[in-house]
Amino acid sequence: MPGKILVVDDEVHIRMLLxxxxxxxxxxxxxxxxxxxxxxxxxxxxxxxxxxxxxxxIMMPYMNGYEVCQAVREEEELADVKIILLTAKGQEVDRKHGLELGAERYMTKPFDPDEILEVAKSILHLED
Incomplete structure (x- = not known):
């Protein structure tokens, strides 16, 4: 069953690469x-x-990724939305904070495109 993937990033080249x-x-x-x-x-x-x-x-204008993640987790009708935090913030404290807010995974930039693809396929239950 096909789904939707949303990429949220303020850097245009990262959005395009994803x-x-x-x-x-x-x-x-x-x-x-x-x-x-x-x-x-x-x-x-x-x-x-x-x-x-x-x-x-995570680091974006208007609302950062942590705030978005928290807002999504506070809305019961959005409980099924899986969030992958994809960020340059590689500290353990940042990773822990993201996972505590309800992110499914925490990945750091620069990212491996093959890993991004595998994570997306796994979460969306797509067959190879």
Whole structure:
């Protein structure tokens, strides 16, 4: 069953790189890719589109990724949304904080495109 993936990052080149990485899922599995440029826009998109998976940056304007993650976890109707924090903040304290807020995983930049693809396939239950 195809799903939706949302990429939320304020850096255009990161959004484009993630889109290029995930477009294989669009072609092979009819997954819909969505993007947002900041935390506020990302949270609005999550509420409207109900993506199954969100790749969420932490350091962004308007709302940071931690705030978005917390807001999503506080809304019962968004309980099924899986959040992957994807960030340059590689400290253990940051990782722990993200997971405590309800993120499914915490990945650091620079990321391995193959790992991103595998994580997305696993969470969306897509077959190889």
């Amino acid at each position: 889109e290029q990485t995930l477009e294989e899922l669009e072609d092979e599995y009819d997954v819909e890719l969505l993007t947002a440029e900041n935390g506020e826009e990302g949270l609005d998109c999550i509420r409207e589109e109900r993506p199954e998976l969100v790749f969420l940056d």
